[in-house]
Amino acid sequence: MKKVAVFTSGGDAPGMNACLRAVVRTALYHKIKVVGIMHGYDGMIKDEFIDLDAKSVANIIHRGGTILKTARSQKFLTLEGRQKALANLQKHKIDGVIVIGGDGSFKGALEFSKICSIPFVGCPGTIDNDLIGTDFTIGYDTAINTVVEAVDKIRDTAESHDRLFFVEVMGRDAGLIALRAGIGVGAESILMPETKTDVADLINRLKSGRKNKSSKIILVAEGDEAGGAFAIAEQVKKELPDFDTRVTILGHIQRGGNPTAMDRVNSSRMGFAAVEALMKCEKSVMIGIVNKEVAYTHFENAVKHIEKLDPDLMRMVDILSL
């Protein structure tokens, strides 16, 4: 392993920079050259390769976003795009690649491995935490803390006006942001794609739980099958017109901001482990942290979305909510 390339891909996540810093510094320690690829797979196709040294990653551990920029590449979905990307990796004499991204990025790497024998290792960079093979993805802890901070503020105004709030959080396919942040803010209900949302039942529970608390906060994952926060709030308003109801969509605020200490530490461990995995001739594996230990999961298994939620956690959510 003489030269590795590293890039970030998919939605940015706080901690991607910390991971990149660890990759660069670990590789340099082992006398391996490092190049960064700007704009994810798009940059691999367009030949946006830049040399990285220890200084290029100075003072980035605390910064959200990604200094390498990122993209959701449409061109890489085509064989022609992948062929161009391969030609560029060969031109730059790359011996191994580290991709920091989510399941789409790993699916892309898996497809690429059909024509490209250069090994790829992944670090799970997504705020959604929807990957098998790691307890926490890069950015998840920061995102749920951002949600908790925002919803605590919403709780103040909800409590002052005796209001019902529907707060929509990110999670196109997964409700894990809604779940943990919902527990953290003491949400009265958490609606996510992994569990069946019964709006009639929610209405009944809102009616009967009304005496307990003057404010109510329902966290809705954007991918919930009953629709987004606005759609569900409309249905509830029809049945409960005397509730003073409001909707807040938190949106991309959840993807930004300085990474938490936990995200910085996990990201650093993953970047460090990714370089060592390439040195051990691993390929097509995602680095995760499972029960505090570094773990490898083949891309094929890592991409599967977690649909089974911890039943004990779900029982607790039920007991503590409305």
Ligand code: F6P
């Ligand atoms: O990367 C995951 C995610 O945060 C999803 O939860 C969300 O649906 C999506 O990104 C939004 O992506 P974009 O910024 O491309 O609209």
